[in-house]
Amino acid sequence: MKHARMVIVVVLFLWCGMSDAQEIIVVTEIWEPYNFVKDGNVIGISTEIVEHTLQQAGMTIKDGKIGVYPWARAYAMALEDENVLIYTILRTEDREKLFKWVGMLLPSEKFYFYKHRTRSDVVVKTLDDAKQYQIGVLRDSIHGQFLTANGFPKESLDGVSDQVLNLRKLLYDRIDLILDVEATLKIRTQEQNLPLPEFEQVLFLFEHGYYMAFSQKTSDTIVERAQSAFQEVQTSGIIQEILEKYK
Structure with missing residues (x-):
């Protein structure tokens, strides 16, 4: 009986930890047609791809809102903070080890x-x-x-x-x-x-190429789930529909 209670406690602890880890801070800049604000909402080609990816991965955006900042601020948050996803970001040799990459979102x-x-x-x-x-x-x-x-x-x-x-x-x-x-x-x-x-x-x-990238302080488990979800979004045809929408 004592053993059973211990198992339940451990499972609940792990479940709570996973739930917390699924909440992601998402940041970007104004860069049309990829990410921009219209009628108070953050939209754009990359934005919709990122939202579909996170939804497929079972993750939620912190406070339900994407943060739109000057690039320098968004970039600093993704460098320094935990569980931060930045997009649309160019993947270069200098940046390779600074982030954990998912994509490519769009052709270069x-x-x-x-x-x-x-x-x-x-x-x-x-x-x-x-x-x-x-x-x-x-x-x-x-x-x-x-x-x-x-x-x-x-x-x-x-x-x-x-x-x-x-x-x-x-x-x-x-x-x-x-x-x-x-x-x-x-x-x-x-x-x-x-x-x-x-x-x-x-x-x-x-x-x-344009990517989404997680901060180094994001767990590999979260990144791997996002990578798997992105591959599913790619094969679903959703990205092509989004491109046609913004054409």
Whole structure:
């Protein structure tokens, strides 16, 4: 009898622990069409894929709400805190051991340097050419990490918390170059009523896939459940339906 009670206590303890572990803090940034806010709700291609994955894995989002922050803050939370899931994040060699990865969520896209069309004095044919210019980057993002890894001096990188600010600074010639994705640049300029033809694509930089990633302080059990759930979401055809929805 005593043994039976002990078994029940252990089972209840483990069940409670598993229930707590299933609640995940989910963070991201504004990056259309992947994750953005509309009518007070966080939506987007990546958002829906992440939500389907967590639902399939039997996990819940803490407080029932995805946290949308400037990228630097979301990134810091995913680096430092427990049971944090960040998306849409590019998977790079430098980041590989910093997180526990799930995905790839979406096919990779190409990042380019852009300049203001009127700036004939800004000539960039190679990566080294760009080192003489002032470059607007999104703070703690792949932008600065890529450039720093390729020998760009710190003083040439102008970090901001919002990529839209970089677009405006480029148009007013306060910086010389920015990094962006063609499709995202088109959406941002439309939303902000900025002239897309004024942004001239000058040099291809890199291409990486979009992932979701858990903090290192997340248990491997949770990560493995999410990975398994994501594979089920992939084979179900849901991702293609989401892509068509946002087309």
